[in-house]
Amino acid sequence: MNTPLRRIGMAMMVMIVLLLGNATWVQVVNADKWRLDPHNKRVLLDEYARKRGLITVADGTVIADVKETTDRLRYLRVYNSGPAYAPVTGYLSVTYGTAGLERAENDLLNGSDDRLFARRVSALITGRDPVGGNVQLTLQPKIQQVAYDQLTSKGFTGSVVAIKPDTGEVLAMVSTPSYDPNLLASHDADEQAAAWKQLNAKDANDPLLNRATQALYPAGSTLKVVVAAAALADGKNKDTQYTAAGTIKLPNTQTDLPNFNGTPCGPGQTVSMETALAKSCNTAFGEMAGQLGANKLRRQAEKFGFNDPGLQVPMPVETSTLGQIEDDAALYQTGIGQRNVQITPLENAVIAATIANGGKRMKPYLVSKILGPDLKSIDDTEPDNVEDAMSSANASALRDMMIQSETNTGGEGRQQGLQIASKTGTAEHGAKPLENNPHAWYIAFAPAQKPEIAIAVIVEDGGDRGLGATGGKVAAPIGRAVINAYMAGR
Amino acid sequence: MGSPAPAGEGSPVASVATNTSPGLRPPTRRGTELVMLSFAAGLVTLALILVELNQERSLSLRIVYLGLAYLGLFACAHLAVRRWAPYADPAILPCVALLNGLGLVMIHRIDLALEGVKYLDGSTWSPVAFKQVIMTAIGLLLFAATLKFLSDHRTLARFGYTFGLAGLVALLLPGVLPGFIAPTINGAKIWLRVGQFSIQPGEFAKILLMVFFAAFLVSKRDLFTTAGRRFLGMDLPRARDLGPLFAAWGVTVAVMVLQKDLGSSLLFFGIVLVLLYVATERAAWVVLGVGLFSGGAIIAWRLFDHVQDRVANWQDPIARYDVEFGGGYQISQSLFGLATGGIGGAGLGAGRPEMIPEANSDFITAVIGEELGFIGLAAVLLIYMVFALRGLRSAISVRDSFGKLLGGGLAFAVCFQVFIVVGGVTKLIPMTGITAPFLSYGGSSLLANYILVALLLRISAAARAPQRAPKPKPQQPAIADQHTVMVERPK
Numbered sequence: 001m002n003t004p005l006r007r008i009g010m011a012m013m014v015m016i017v018l019l020l021g022n023a024t025w026v027q028v029v030n031a032d033k034w035r036l037d038p039h040n041k042r043v044l045l046d047e048y049a050r051k052r053g054l055i056t057v058a059d060g061t062v063i064a065d066v067k068e069t070t071d072r073l074r075y076l077r078v079y080n081s082g083p084a085y086a087p088v089t090g091y092l093s094v095t096y097g098t099a100g101l102e103r104a105e106n107d108l109l110n111g112s113d114d115r116l117f118a119r120r121v122s123a124l125i126t127g128r129d130p131v132g133g134n135v136q137l138t139l140q141p142k143i144q145q146v147a148y149d150q151l152t153s154k155g156f157t158g159s160v161v162a163i164k165p166d167t168g169e170v171l172a173m174v175s176t177p178s179y180d181p182n183l184l185a186s187h188d189a190d191e192q193a194a195a196w197k198q199l200n201a202k203d204a205n206d207p208l209l210n211r212a213t214q215a216l217y218p219a220g221s222t223l224k225v226v227v228a229a230a231a232l233a234d235g236k237n238k239d240t241q242y243t244a245a246g247t248i249k250l251p252n253t254q255t256d257l258p259n260f261n262g263t264p265c266g267p268g269q270t271v272s273m274e275t276a277l278a279k280s281c282n283t284a285f286g287e288m289a290g291q292l293g294a295n296k297l298r299r300q301a302e303k304f305g306f307n308d309p310g311l312q313v314p315m316p317v318e319t320s321t322l323g324q325i326e327d328d329a330a331l332y333q334t335g336i337g338q339r340n341v342q343i344t345p346l347e348n349a350v351i352a353a354t355i356a357n358g359g360k361r362m363k364p365y366l367v368s369k370i371l372g373p374d375l376k377s378i379d380d381t382e383p384d385n386v387e388d389a390m391s392s393a394n395a396s397a398l399r400d401m402m403i404q405s406e407t408n409t410g411g412e413g414r415q416q417g418l419q420i421a422s423k424t425g426t427a428e429h430g431a432k433p434l435e436n437n438p439h440a441w442y443i444a445f446a447p448a449q450k451p452e453i454a455i456a457v458i459v460e461d462g463g464d465r466g467l468g469a470t471g472g473k474v475a476a477p478i479g480r481a482v483i484n485a486y487m488a489g490r
Numbered sequence: 491m492g493s494p495a496p497a498g499e500g501s502p503v504a505s506v507a508t509n510t511s512p513g514l515r516p517p518t519r520r521g522t523e524l525v526m527l528s529f530a531a532g533l534v535t536l537a538l539i540l541v542e543l544n545q546e547r548s549l550s551l552r553i554v555y556l557g558l559a560y561l562g563l564f565a566c567a568h569l570a571v572r573r574w575a576p577y578a579d580p581a582i583l584p585c586v587a588l589l590n591g592l593g594l595v596m597i598h599r600i601d602l603a604l605e606g607v608k609y610l611d612g613s614t615w616s617p618v619a620f621k622q623v624i625m626t627a628i629g630l631l632l633f634a635a636t637l638k639f640l641s642d643h644r645t646l647a648r649f650g651y652t653f654g655l656a657g658l659v660a661l662l663l664p665g666v667l668p669g670f671i672a673p674t675i676n677g678a679k680i681w682l683r684v685g686q687f688s689i690q691p692g693e694f695a696k697i698l699l700m701v702f703f704a705a706f707l708v709s710k711r712d713l714f715t716t717a718g719r720r721f722l723g724m725d726l727p728r729a730r731d732l733g734p735l736f737a738a739w740g741v742t743v744a745v746m747v748l749q750k751d752l753g754s755s756l757l758f759f760g761i762v763l764v765l766l767y768v769a770t771e772r773a774a775w776v777v778l779g780v781g782l783f784s785g786g787a788i789i790a791w792r793l794f795d796h797v798q799d800r801v802a803n804w805q806d807p808i809a810r811y812d813v814e815f816g817g818g819y820q821i822s823q824s825l826f827g828l829a830t831g832g833i834g835g836a837g838l839g840a841g842r843p844e845m846i847p848e849a850n851s852d853f854i855t856a857v858i859g860e861e862l863g864f865i866g867l868a869a870v871l872l873i874y875m876v877f878a879l880r881g882l883r884s885a886i887s888v889r890d891s892f893g894k895l896l897g898g899g900l901a902f903a904v905c906f907q908v909f910i911v912v913g914g915v916t917k918l919i920p921m922t923g924i925t926a927p928f929l930s931y932g933g934s935s936l937l938a939n940y941i942l943v944a945l946l947l948r949i950s951a952a953a954r955a956p957q958r959a960p961k962p963k964p965q966q967p968a969i970a971d972q973h974t975v976m977v978e979r980p981k
Contacts, residue, residue: 001894019913022913026917027864037822042827
């Protein structure tokens with residue numbers, strides 16, 4: 001009987017070897033197939049079990065904190081002043097994933113970023129739990145709060161972006177209506193689901209959308225600074241004359257291109273570029289765009305940052321474009337920022353900042369520093385001069401024209417002793433522009449002679465002024481309040 | 491390594507060992523066993539400490555007490571072996587101790603993870619680790635009792651038919667009894683419930699039937715080895731000798747149909763085949779048996795939904811992930827856990843094995859694979875292999891046919907059961923739902939397996955013990971002392 005028993009022994013060893021081989025296949029060779037399967041929640045849960053990094057603003061105030069809990073997910077994400085910062089921080093939700101910086105800097109915050117490698121290894125050896133890195137932002141809490149209060153106190157839907165012109169640091173980024181990310185970060189699945197349902201309801205007006213980077217609007221008259229920049233680059237100057245007519249026909253059509261209220265731009269047949277910009281005359285800028293042609297206009301726009309699909313701050317930013325320009329009629333309309341022009345509030349702030357910075361365009365950024373779990377700096381963001389969009393002489397000329405424009409602009413909030421350079425816009429949109437309340441724009445920088453802040457403000461659908469809304473009446477007061485808050489705090 | 495003469499055996503060398511020089515007793519190796527048991531206890535305590543640290547984030551003296559209690563339990567088992575089976579194999583009990591201890595730690599670990607979890611019907615998870623500790627104690631009592639009262643395994647052969655009948659009844663009882671006493675749990679009808687207690691008679695039937703088959707085959711061995719016709723190089727058995735095989739096949743199919751217990755029927759049939767093969771030394775039995783089983787399995791697959799479900803889940807678990815009953819969720823979770831654990835594992839108490847349904851019973855090896863990684867799972871498999879090979883070693887060296895057959899069958903049963911369950915959770919074969927010996931939560935399985943270990947130790951003790959001094963042999967003729975003389979062949 002011993003021979004068959006020995007064979008049974010062989011068979012038993014074969015069985016164990018088969019099991020070992022198959023375990024190797026499942027756990028080692030083919031492990032990624034199962035590990036990365038979307039049904040596998042273990043990886044996500046592991047991230048929760050790790051102490052996630054903090055997000056702080058410029059003065060060190062923590063806006064995204066973690067709190068240790070006794071439940072299964074161990075660490076709870078806590079957002080301080082949640083709604084004011086939600087468009088920037090985004091949210092971290094077990095069920096609904098991540099958004100905003102929580103998504104863009106996820107690897108760093110959860111500790112898996114390569115820059116944290118050495119610390120991970122040491123955590124492994126010392127047996128401590130690995131922790132995520134911290135992210136310090138460029139946002140200035142005071143003006144972020146002022147900007148948020150300005151928009152929400154009147155119930156406006158819109159966005160404010162403020163940039164430091166000489167570095168590209170984003171000083172404020174607000175989008176309203178906002179939301180409380182704490183609800184989505186909740187460890188209570190029902191609370192999460194209820195919040196998610198409410199935020200995505202039809203009448204909720206897209207609170208999860210970060211309008212500053214993700215929403216595209218017609219630029220309206222704010223685009224006139226780009227057209228003027230193109231004309232200056234083309235050899236024109238502030239005194240170059242353009243038509244002063246109250247209404248002109250678009251080339252090869254019977255369609256009117258009127259000024260605001262059809263008012264002529266000046267007493268004579270023509271007006272200077274300076275006056276046309278100050279009074280925001282559509283006819284003059286239509287003609288100016290027509291003279292420049294689509295190519296020059298496009299090139300200038302690109303120098304200001306249009307058509308840059310790769311821009312990340314570090315969240316990806318929607319691409320601003322002039323859109324298709326089919327014919328001269330379209331070119332005229334593009335010249336006043338209508339037709340197919342689409343721009344994000346961030347890009348509009350970049351335009352203002354570029355002019356303020358003597359024509360040098362700086363890449364906008366939100367993350368100033370990356371700190372290790374021990375709060376030692378791992379990586380500092382260096383300001384990046386992407387492109388010279390204008391010569392400094394032309395930038396000065398344009399600035400002077402924008403100072404005139406500010407003088408011509410209505411609305412409250414002006415402060416003695418602070419010179420602002422600005423441009424307003426009242427952008428028509430929708431299928432029936434005359435029945436839809438226009439978007440109100442305001443781009444500006446101050447102090448005009450030595451700019452420290454550039455901003456873009458948009459208030460959707462006329463804010464509280466309905467069809468009669470203009471950039472000057474609705475958006476400009478908000479912009480000035482933000483600028484004043486910043487200058488006061490310096 | 492070996493320790494000197496065991497305590498309790500007073501008389502000095504009274505017998506002559508067969509394999510050692512006259513006048514010396516073979517080492518009992520009980521000291522080796524004790525050292526290995528202590529090592530196992532140390533490992534288990536370490537595992538418990540890690541689980542507590544990772545799950546509770548605190549340590550208390552409780553752990554030391556638990557570790558000591560565990561060491562105490564197995565020290566008692568060790569003393570029982572010393573007393574009643576001093577020559578038993580020294581590696582088997584430590585293997586069992588390590589597996590059982592690791593199982594207890596993992597069951598406790600799942601308890602911690604599921605603490606306070608509310609189920610849809612409003613009930614909450616009730617911890618089971620303590621119950622399993624009690625079961626371990628009872629199991630070790632049974633183990634010691636078996637060693638004490640069964641001083642010679644050959645006694646069992648005399649009750650072969652009684653055991654066979656009892657085993658058959660136990661195996662089929664849950665299948666035929668009405669639902670209030672034999673409820674269907676998770677699709678299988680293999681439990682008997684009396685008040686608070688529920689037992690799985692099939693676990694005990696496995697051993698009873700093995701005893702029966704071993705006894706039966708030994709007594710009828712000559713019949714089976716009588717050659718039938720030769721066919722394709724194999725000696726086919728005679729048709730009339732096929733009876734037992736067909737009987738076993740019938741019982742297997744009955745278990746599959748009545749109780750929907752695929753794992754047990756596969757295990758049972760495998761054991762019968764191996765016993766037949768070892769008894770007759772005929773490969774033809776194996777070929778015939780595998781053919782019969784394959785045929786039965788294919789028919790079952792055609793006829794029964796639950797068999798089709800298992801096969802479909804095996805082919806593509808993700809595709810059936812959301813199927814509500816009998817879907818691929820469980821096996822998917824097992825694979826997720828194993829893959830997430832990877833080579834080194836998530837760490838004891840640091841994974842998410844509680845996401846696998848039945849994590850503490852049928853899928854406990856997946857829990858080990860997730861938290862201890864491939865390394866840990868491989869170690870557990872190798873412990874099983876050591877256990878089974880030591881058992882087989884005993885079967886090979888024991889002198890009587892019944893012992894050889896029973897020992898071989900018991901060793902194979904454990905190994906084959908491991909193959910079925912680990913193969914199932916790692917998607918090597920379709921999942922058939924069976925416990926992992928010594929690891930899984932479940933009293934019946936544990937008690938039955940402790941009896942199995944006692945039987946193996948009894949057989950191994952018989953194999954290694956010095957033989958009683960034979961009757962004095964008649965004086966050898968003087969010629970035997972003479973040197974052989976080479977005589978040249980005449981040319």
